[in-house]
Amino acid sequence: MSLINKMLQDLDARGTPDGRGDAAGIRSVPERERGVSRALVFGGAAGLTAAAIALGWVYLKRPPVPPVLVSVANTPLPVAAPIPVPVTAPVAVPAPAPIAAPVPIATAPVTPEPVLPAEQTVAPAKLRAAEMGRITQQPAKPASAAAVKTAAPAASELILDGKQVTAQQRVDNTYRRALTQLQDGRVADAMLALQQTLQLDPRHQGARETLARLLLEAQRPDEAARQLQLSLALDPKQPAQAMMLARLQLDQVNGGAAALDSLMRSLPYATDNGEYQAFLAAVLQREQRYREAAEHYQLALQTAPDNGVWWMGLGIALQADNHPAQARQAYERARGLQTLSPQLQAFVERKLVQLTTVATK
Structure with a gap:
């Protein structure tokens, strides 16, 4: 306050012509006015003190640093008197059996995690070792029948030129190849392809009849008759082959009985076949069975x-x-x-x- 009074006196002295201030106008601040100014100063000091206290309070009451997440398995449970666990006593884990191939995780059975007693603490490395031992000891399950069926093609299907071919398609392809070779005049190749067709499907009537005709043209009637006999033994429901075989048998000595036997076996499947009935009648007439x-x-x-x-x-x-x-x-x-x-x-x-x-x- 004395500094403020001195400044007021200096300003008042600069305002007079002779450099002296008005003695009557200049006077000391009364004690009453000085009391008001001290109150202001004291009030400001009190405010600063309150602000400092508030800042200190805020600092002291700041939120604690967020806790760092730690693994429960890595942090031992707080107990009043922790029981020391010997480091040299690991959990007993059976030695893993040798495995020929790793067990896929997708097919391994899902088992619950092992539950440990509340008073026992196991190191994470030991826990993982115990779990791996449990998994490796489980025998690998054989693949199911459905998986095997999906993984490999069926026995009746083959892969040719990158395409899946069924057994019937393979038979048809071989037979068509034989007919193409026959049209091209390659009789020997056609006969070989026909034999391959019959190996795949012994009941293939078209391949059997075509092969028999080619054998007849090649002057090999005995082989042709043998092919027809094999076909009729597998399936007598083939009147055309029975008639062809009967004609070959009639050319043999005393072959009438064999021809009748061949025709009679296939007769139930040719009751409405006029050609078959007339041919049988001619053979019966040759054997003098006229009625x-x-x-x-x-x-x-x-x-x-x-x-x-x-x-x-x-x-x-x-x-x-x-x-x-x-x-x-x-x-x-x-x-x-x-x-x-x-x-x-x-x-x-x-x-x-x-x-x-x-x-x-």
Whole structure:
């Protein structure tokens, strides 16, 4: 406050002409006014003190530093009297058995983590060793049947040129290759491909018949007959092959019985086949079984009533079975159709004359 009074006195002295201040105007600050200024100063000091105290309080009450996360397994549980764990006494872990291949994690059974007693603490390294020992001791499960089926192609499927080919497709491809080689005139290669087709599918009727015909053209009838016999033994439901085999057997000495046997085995599957019935009738007629021959000729004519050759065969069978009237009717029907060759037409005319002569006697 004395400094402030001195400054006021200096300013007042500069304001007078003679350099002296107005003695009457200059006076000391009364004690009452000095009390007000001290109050202000004391109040400011008190405010600064309060601010310092507040700052100290804030500093003392600042939030603690966030705790650092630590692994529970790495931090021992706080106990009143911790029990020392000997370092030289690890957890007993069986030695892992040797494994041929690592067990995939995806297929390993999920087991719960081992629960330790509350008063026991185990180091993380020991815990991982115990867990690895438990996993490695579990035997590897064999792959399921579905997995094996998915991993490898089925036995009936093959991989050719990067494509999956079924057994039936392989048979068809081999047979088509044989036909292509046959069209190109490569008969030997075609026969080999046909044999390969039959090895893949012994019941392939087209390959069997084609191979038999090629063997016949190559003057190898015995091999052709053997191929047909193998085919009919596997599947007698093949009338065309039975007829082909019967023709080959008829060319052999005393082959009529074998031909009849082949035809009779496939007859149940050719009841509506006129060609088959007529051929069987001709073989029966050759074996002098005329009544049966006449019956099969009649069955054949039900499918083709205008076949002159079959009418002629029926007349021969009836005449040999001592039925002249019925035989003459059959001959007349064969002559009337005008479908016979000149030689057969002449044969029928002679039979009619013979029957007429016998009837007039």
